[in-house]
Amino acid sequence: MKLGTCYYPEHWPEHLWPEDARRMAEAGLKQVRIGEFAWSRIEPQPGRLDWVWLDRAIDTLHGAGLEIILGTPTATPPKWLVDRMPDMVAIDDQGRPRGFGSRRHYCFSHRGYRAEAARITRAVAERYGQHPAIVAWQTDNEYGCHDTVLSFSDAARLAFRAWLADRYGTVDALNRAWGNVFWSMEYRSFDEVDLPNLTVTEANPAHWLAFRRFASDEVVAFNRNQVEILRQLSPGRDVVHNYMGFFTEFDHHAVAADLDVVGWDSYPLGFLDSFPFAEADKLAYARQGHPDIAAFHHDLYRGCTPTGRWSVLEQQPGPVNWARHNPAPLPGMVRLWTLEAMAHGAELVSYFRWRQFPQAQEQHHAGLLRPDNEPAPGLAEAAQSALDIAALGPVGEPVKQVALIFAYDADWVTKIQPQGAGLSALWATFACYSALRKLGLNVDIIPPTASLDGYALVVLPCVPIVPDALVAALQSFNGQVVIGPRSGSREPDFAIPGNLPPGPLQALFPAKVVRAESLRPGLTHPGDGWEIARWREDLETSSELELCASDGTPVCWKHGKVRYLAAWPEPGLASEVLSRAARDADLMLQPLPDGLRVRRAGKRIFAFNYSTQTSELPGSLAGKLILGERTLPPAGVTVLEA
Numbered sequence: 001m002k003l004g005t006c007y008y009p010e011h012w013p014e015h016l017w018p019e020d021a022r023r024m025a026e027a028g029l030k031q032v033r034i035g036e037f038a039w040s041r042i043e044p045q046p047g048r049l050d051w052v053w054l055d056r057a058i059d060t061l062h063g064a065g066l067e068i069i070l071g072t073p074t075a076t077p078p079k080w081l082v083d084r085m086p087d088m089v090a091i092d093d094q095g096r097p098r099g100f101g102s103r104r105h106y107c108f109s110h111r112g113y114r115a116e117a118a119r120i121t122r123a124v125a126e127r128y129g130q131h132p133a134i135v136a137w138q139t140d141n142e143y144g145c146h147d148t149v150l151s152f153s154d155a156a157r158l159a160f161r162a163w164l165a166d167r168y169g170t171v172d173a174l175n176r177a178w179g180n181v182f183w184s185m186e187y188r189s190f191d192e193v194d195l196p197n198l199t200v201t202e203a204n205p206a207h208w209l210a211f212r213r214f215a216s217d218e219v220v221a222f223n224r225n226q227v228e229i230l231r232q233l234s235p236g237r238d239v240v241h242n243y244m245g246f247f248t249e250f251d252h253h254a255v256a257a258d259l260d261v262v263g264w265d266s267y268p269l270g271f272l273d274s275f276p277f278a279e280a281d282k283l284a285y286a287r288q289g290h291p292d293i294a295a296f297h298h299d300l301y302r303g304c305t306p307t308g309r310w311s312v313l314e315q316q317p318g319p320v321n322w323a324r325h326n327p328a329p330l331p332g333m334v335r336l337w338t339l340e341a342m343a344h345g346a347e348l349v350s351y352f353r354w355r356q357f358p359q360a361q362e363q364h365h366a367g368l369l370r371p372d373n374e375p376a377p378g379l380a381e382a383a384q385s386a387l388d389i390a391a392l393g394p395v396g397e398p399v400k401q402v403a404l405i406f407a408y409d410a411d412w413v414t415k416i417q418p419q420g421a422g423l424s425a426l427w428a429t430f431a432c433y434s435a436l437r438k439l440g441l442n443v444d445i446i447p448p449t450a451s452l453d454g455y456a457l458v459v460l461p462c463v464p465i466v467p468d469a470l471v472a473a474l475q476s477f478n479g480q481v482v483i484g485p486r487s488g489s490r491e492p493d494f495a496i497p498g499n500l501p502p503g504p505l506q507a508l509f510p511a512k513v514v515r516a517e518s519l520r521p522g523l524t525h526p527g528d529g530w531e532i533a534r535w536r537e538d539l540e541t542s543s544e545l546e547l548c549a550s551d552g553t554p555v556c557w558k559h560g561k562v563r564y565l566a567a568w569p570e571p572g573l574a575s576e577v578l579s580r581a582a583r584d585a586d587l588m589l590q591p592l593p594d595g596l597r598v599r600r601a602g603k604r605i606f607a608f609n610y611s612t613q614t615s616e617l618p619g620s621l622a623g624k625l626i627l628g629e630r631t632l633p634p635a636g637v638t639v640l641e642a
């Protein structure tokens with residue numbers, strides 16, 4: 001694994017560049033990621049391209065031995081372009097244009113903007129496609145950041161109608177598929193179909209699902225446009241994109257099909273503060289991040305490409321600026337995050353950013369250097385990580401134990417009709433992931449179409465739309481299976497299956513879910529060390545009842561190698577059911593102390609202490625110490641080798 005940093009030469013006087021490049025190399029950084037926001041400097045006036053500064057910046061970095069990831073600058077179209085093409089901006093769900101003055105103000109469906117994005121991509125790739133310093137291209141930056149996948153523009157409306165005509169063939173087929181007879185929502189032609197915003201009450205969920213699928217396809221097409229240009233003009237270089245955390249607005253599996261390496265941007269402290277974690281965890285892990293946040297995304301994004309190639313393209317090096325509260329990491333956490341990415345098989349960890357910028361939106365965002373050019377605490381940890389990485393050598397092959405199935409349309413279905421506050425497929429998946437990791441297991445998160453070979457246990461935390469290929473793969477799979485709530489509960493156009501949920505999964509598990517209910521906070525059915533909360537289902541089934549709450553409410557059934565969990569995977573319940581399945585799968589369970597997590601690779605066990613207390617490696621984790629100690633200090637990392 002290499003280390004790198006995100007650098008913006010256009011923000012700094014040129015006399016700093018050589019010194020910056022030298023200090024990067026001296027810290028053990030090998031790659032530098034540049035260019036993704038520089039359109040206004042690359043093309044200051046329409047058609048007038050200024051390469052002089054970028055040539056010099058690239059040559060300076062290259063001269064210091066650094067490899068470059070060059071970004072296409074399409075996340076920040078300049079003012080002159082917006083003025084020339086005012087309808088290229090995205091429109092929010094209230095019908096308001098998203099104005100110039102920050103970033104990501106474009107609409108994915110605007111064909112004129114797509115042509116402009118292709119034009120600037122081609123220009124940059126023609127200039128640098130063969131440059132020996134360029135090892136990879138990043139398309140755009142964080143598709144969807146700042147809530148920008150869905151645009152309710154005229155361009156989107158027209159493109160959506162064409163997309164619908166293509167998908168359904170006739171408007172009668174659309175009416176039938178969506179159940180538009182309900183509330184007299186029937187259309188006479190595709191031209192009558194609007195976008196699903198601004199309706200009096202909720203629009204038809206089938207309408208929303210179609211619109212989300214369409215919007216995701218627009219992201220795929222936008223990205224593919226650039227990829228094709230880059231492949232043509234810069235063959236042999238990797239094409240990457242940087243995904244975000246806890247973000248599901250487009251189908252990341254579909255975009256990844258066009259990439260060589262999936263990147264993601266890891267901000268564990270910002271994510272902990274911004275997402276629905278328990279208040280106690282927000283406090284306990286305020287300076288470390290919840291111990292499963294980073295690893296969850298490592299394992300999710302590794303599963304996005306068949307080759308499993310992935311990177312951290314942005315790594316938090318200190319406080320960020322964008323969460324409600326932005327604490328500094330505990331000393332040692334920057335190194336821990338870095339080595340944990342390594343243990344999960346990253347190719348690169350690139351710190352965002354090299355130097356804190358004293359102006360504009362991100363002035364409170366730490367870099368590896370302070371604005372006065374002195375080292376910030378992250379720099380020494382990055383340099384130490386570089387030494388550790390060199391000393392550790394190759395990580396070892398990932399060890400396959402458990403696969404979690406996650407699909408982006410699963411999250412769309414549960415967001416469109418949650419039927420209970422805060423219940424989404426993404427968070428069901430995270431809960432199962434976390435429960436399995438606390439048992440010391442290696443977890444891969446894979447799409448429903450991936451191979452199940454080599455796993456001992458496969459879990460569908462919440463997969464409402466089940467493709468036939470997944471049913472077939474599960475039927476020939478020999479390991480244990482756990483099916484979670486709402487799985488198989490929808491057909492592709494959002495209808496409840498005729499045979500009732502779990503629909504096509506009835507081929508594996510003989511049951512009908514005859515009723516589902518969601519439960520307000522406090523309305524629970526306690527069990528032994530766990531509880532039924534938030535969601536539960538009534539089943540008619542011939543399978544064996546395995547687990548009930550203390551009041552007799554059934555919660556888990558078993559049929560051969562398959563279990564059905566008929567309630568939301570709350571931490572305690574998820575742990576109970578998944579432990580049973582893991583034991584039946586002959587996996588060795590190693591419950592870990594609070595905040596300790598492990599990852600197995602080849603003959604190695606990597607251990608990470610996310611707690612603010614020292615933590616002891618359980619005796620059953622044996623091997624020769626090759627890094628750290630068996631007693632891990634806060635933010636400590638230990639590596640054992642068999």
Ligand code: GAL
Nearest residue numbers: 141142145265267320352365
């Ligand atoms: C990311 C983004 C970066 C920077 C960073 C700050 O979402 O890609 O450009 O804004 O956040 O944490």
